[in-house]
Amino acid sequence: MLAWVRATERIALGKRTARDIANLAESGIDDAMARRIHAAYADGGGSKVDGSRLPNTDAWKDRNAAKAFEAALQREVNIAVITPGLEKPLWMSSPVMSMLGQFKAFIAAANERMLITNLQRSDWNTLQGLFAAITLGMLSYRLYTLVSGQKASERPQD
Known part of the structure; x- marks a missing residue:
């Protein structure tokens, strides 16, 4: 605003x-x-x-x-505000599967509404947010492995 x-x-x-x-x-x-x-x-x-x-x-x-x-x-x-609607995968349309995947529906809706929509805007703030999210994800993974005493993976995709 x-x-x-x-x-x-x-x-x-x-x-x-x-x-x-x-x-x-x-x-x-x-x-x-x-x-x-x-x-x-x-x-x-x-x-x-x-x-x-x-x-x-x-x-x-x-x-x-x-x-x-x-x-x-x-x-x-x-x-x-994320409210799952048409962004949900088709397998979540039946009553039983929608109950089992109700929290996944929010993830699918967030991916569609926030990530894909903002990446299509192609402005500097979106790029900064994407880089910040990736960097913080890498940092949290590395801190988790240090604190838990696990060996860090050598694979970049991990």
Whole structure:
């Protein structure tokens, strides 16, 4: 959400970037609506609390801007909150198998919604997150082998 507020501010000030336009367009917000959202936020509809920007869309006078902002926020929440749906493997569709694999369904949904979706964005933050996850996984494996007294595997895939 903070990125949207900053992006709408840059668009309103004429300092927009291609990334700002693309990110807002993914949520159905064009330049004109971004200017309206920024104006509604700046016109007393938003506030800062301990450095965090809060939109307070109930106080916005421009109801269409508030609805567009809330719809974009809802889209991001639906992407971020993992709820298994069509991402589940087909074998989890029967009642018995879905009960046995209910926790695997969340892993499959997370893989589809977070990993694959973010890798398709191909931006620097996604690449940093991927490298951090791989590095922390390697570090946790090595620390586990040291603490447990086991010999570390020589195979890179381990």
